[in-house]
Amino acid sequence: MKARYQWLIVCLLLTTSACSSLGVKPWERDILSREDMLMDADALDLAFDEHIYFSKEASSGGQGFAGGGCGCN
Amino acid sequence: MQLKHRQIAGLLSAATCSLLCTPAQAEEGEWDVDSAILYYAEDNDRVQAIEPVISGRKDLGDEEAVSFKLVIDSLTGASATGAVPSTQVQTFTTPSGDSTYTVAPNETPLDDTFLDTRVAFSMNWEKPLDRNNRRNYGFNVSREYDFTSISANALWQHDANQKNTTYSYGANLEFDQIDPVGGVPEPGSSMDDQMKGANSDSRNIIDLLFGVTQVIDRSSLFQINLSLSEADGYMTDPYKLVSVVDATSGEPIDQLFESRPDSRSRQSLYGKYKKTLGNDDVFTASYRYMTDDWGVDSNTFDFTYRLKFNQGYFLQPRLRLYDQSAADFYAYFLVDGESLPGDVSADYRLGEMEATTVGIKFGREYDQQHSWSFRLEQYVQTGESSPSEAIGQLRNQDLYPDVTAIIAQFNYSFVF
Numbered sequence: 001m002k003a004r005y006q007w008l009i010v011c012l013l014l015t016t017s018a019c020s021s022l023g024v025k026p027w028e029r030d031i032l033s034r035e036d037m038l039m040d041a042d043a044l045d046l047a048f049d050e051h052i053y054f055s056k057e058a059s060s061g062g063q064g065f066a067g068g069g070c071g072c073n
Numbered sequence: 074m075q076l077k078h079r080q081i082a083g084l085l086s087a088a089t090c091s092l093l094c095t096p097a098q099a100e101e102g103e104w105d106v107d108s109a110i111l112y113y114a115e116d117n118d119r120v121q122a123i124e125p126v127i128s129g130r131k132d133l134g135d136e137e138a139v140s141f142k143l144v145i146d147s148l149t150g151a152s153a154t155g156a157v158p159s160t161q162v163q164t165f166t167t168p169s170g171d172s173t174y175t176v177a178p179n180e181t182p183l184d185d186t187f188l189d190t191r192v193a194f195s196m197n198w199e200k201p202l203d204r205n206n207r208r209n210y211g212f213n214v215s216r217e218y219d220f221t222s223i224s225a226n227a228l229w230q231h232d233a234n235q236k237n238t239t240y241s242y243g244a245n246l247e248f249d250q251i252d253p254v255g256g257v258p259e260p261g262s263s264m265d266d267q268m269k270g271a272n273s274d275s276r277n278i279i280d281l282l283f284g285v286t287q288v289i290d291r292s293s294l295f296q297i298n299l300s301l302s303e304a305d306g307y308m309t310d311p312y313k314l315v316s317v318v319d320a321t322s323g324e325p326i327d328q329l330f331e332s333r334p335d336s337r338s339r340q341s342l343y344g345k346y347k348k349t350l351g352n353d354d355v356f357t358a359s360y361r362y363m364t365d366d367w368g369v370d371s372n373t374f375d376f377t378y379r380l381k382f383n384q385g386y387f388l389q390p391r392l393r394l395y396d397q398s399a400a401d402f403y404a405y406f407l408v409d410g411e412s413l414p415g416d417v418s419a420d421y422r423l424g425e426m427e428a429t430t431v432g433i434k435f436g437r438e439y440d441q442q443h444s445w446s447f448r449l450e451q452y453v454q455t456g457e458s459s460p461s462e463a464i465g466q467l468r469n470q471d472l473y474p475d476v477t478a479i480i481a482q483f484n485y486s487f488v489f
Contacts, residue, residue, distance in 0.1 A: 022234075022237060022238075022287055022288065022289050022290070023234055023235060023237025023238070023287075023288045023289075023290075024237065024288055024290060024291050025235070026235065026236075028291045029291075030291075031291055031292050031349050032288060032291065032292075032294060034349075035438075036355045036379060037294070037347055037349065037355060039286065039294075039296050039345060039347070041357075042434075043107065043128070044107050044109045044126060044128065044484060045109075045434075045448065045482070045484075047126070047142075047144075048109070048111050048124065048126075048480075048482060051124075051146075052113060052452070052478075052480065053395070055422075056422060056428070056452070056454060056476065056478075057371070057395060057397060057422060057426075057428065057454075058365075058367075058369045058371065058397055058400065058422055058423050059341070059361070059363045059369070059371040059373065059395075059397060061280070061300050061302065061339075061341055061343075061363075062298060062300060062341045062343035062361040062363070062373070063296075063298060063343055063345065063359070063361075064282075065224075065226060065243070065245040065280040065282060065300070065302075
C-alpha cells in the first residue's frame with residue numbers, strides 16, 4: 001500500500017512540475033517541428049526494438065504500453 | 074501557417090506513446106507510408122528472424138488521421154530451454170511429446186524444433202476534441218500458431234502553457250491466449266511424465282500511462298512517462314525447463330516444466346531528452362527504470378547522435394546499455410533432495426544480466442516526400458556463467474552463455 005502512495009506522489013509531481021517559464025512562442029517552433037525532433041522519430045525502429053528487447057529481456061514498455069508481449073523466444 | 078500548425082500538432086500528438094503516430098508530412102488526403110525489413114540473427118545457430126513491416130497514416134484534415142501497421146515475422150533456429158549442460162548425452166522430449174532430440178555432452182540444451190510465423194495488425198484513429206485536447210484510439214491483434222493477442226487502447230492528450238506542455242493519460246487492455254504445442258504442461262511436473270492439461274490458457278493485462286512532454290527552448294524538449302501494468306493469468310513459458318541435479322555430481326537427473334506466478338505488477342519511469350546541436354545534429358538520450366513484484370529491477374540507457382551532412386545524408390551512432398536483477402524465483406537449477414519452491418524458472422531472460430547494443434544508422438532524406446535508411450547493430454547479453462551455487466560438474470560448465478546478435482534493418486518511407 002505504501003508503494004502505491006509513492007507512485008501517486010510521483011504522479012502528482014509529474015503533473016505539477018512542468019514549469020511555465022520553459023517553452024517557446026508559437027513562431028519559434030521551426031526546429032522543434034522537424035521530423036527528427038519528434039519524440040517518436042524512427043517509429044519503426046522503436047517498434048522493432050521493443051519486440052526484440054521484450055523477447056530477450058524481462059522489461060518492456062516505458063515510452064509506450066508494456067503489454068503482455070508475445071510467446072517469442 | 075496552416076502547414077506549420079499541422080506540424081506542431083503532429084509534434085505534440087506524437088510526443089508520447091503511440092508508435093503508429095508517424096509525423097504528418099503528407100498533405101490532407103495523402104498517405105504517409107513507412108516500410109522496413111528487419112533481419113535478426115543470434116550466433117551459435119540460435120534464433121533468426123526476418124520481419125517485414127509496412128505502416129501508413131492518412132491525414133483526414135483538421136488534425137484528424139487514421140493509421141495502420143502490418144507486421145509479418147518468421148522465426149527459425151534454436152532456443153535455450155533452461156536445462157543445464159551435462160557431461161553425458163541428454164535426451165529431451167519435444168514440446169509436442171511425439172519425439173525426442175539429443176544434446177551433446179557439455180553443450181547448452183537448445184530446442185531446435187523452434188519455428189514460428191507471426192502476423193500482427195494494428196490500427197489507430199486520432200481526432201482533436203478542441204484546440205487543446207486530442208483523443209487517440211488504437212486496436213491491435215497478433216496471431217502465431219500457439220499464441221493470440223488482442224488489445225485496445227485509448228489516449229487523451231491535453232495541451233497547456235501555449236502548447237509547450239502536453240499531458241497524456243492512456244490505458245491499454247490486452248487479452249492473450251496461449252495454445253502450447255502438445256497442451257499446457259503441469260507446472261513443476263517432470264518432462265518425462267508429459268502431464269499436459271488443457272489445450273490453452275490465457276491472461277489479461279491492464280496498462281496505465283501518465284506522461285508529460287515539455288518544450289524547454291527552441292532546440293530542446295523532454296518527456297517523462299510513468300507506466301503501471303497489471304497482468305493476471307497464465308504467465309509461465311510452457312516450453313521452458315528447470316533441471317534437477319544430483320547434490321554431489323551436479324549431473325541432471327530430471328527436468329521439470331517451469332512455474333511462474335499467475336500475476337505480475339510492473340511500474341516504470343521513462344524519460345527522454347532531445348536537443349539539436351551544431352549543424353542541425355540531433356542528440357537523443359533516454360532512460361527507463363522498471364521494477365516489478367517478481368523482483369526484477371532494470372535500468373535502460375539509450376543514446377543516439379544524428380550527424381547531418383549535405384544533400385540530406387545522415388549518420389547516427391547508437392549506444393544502448395541495459396541491466397536487470399534476477400526474478401525472485403529464478404534458479405540456474407534445483408538440487409535433488411531439497412524442497413521444491415512454489416515457483417521456479419531457469420529462463421535466462423529472468424536471470425541477472427547486462428546487455429549492450431552498439432550500432433550505426435545511415436540514410437538519406439531527399440525531401441518531405443521520401444527517404445531511406447539502413448541500420449546495423451550488435452547486441453551482446455552477458456550473465457554470470459559460473460555462479461557460486463554450481464556443484465560438481467556444473468562448476469566446469471557455462472551456465473549462462475552469452476547471446477550475441479546482429480540486427481540489420483532497411484527502411485524506406487514515401488508519400489502518395
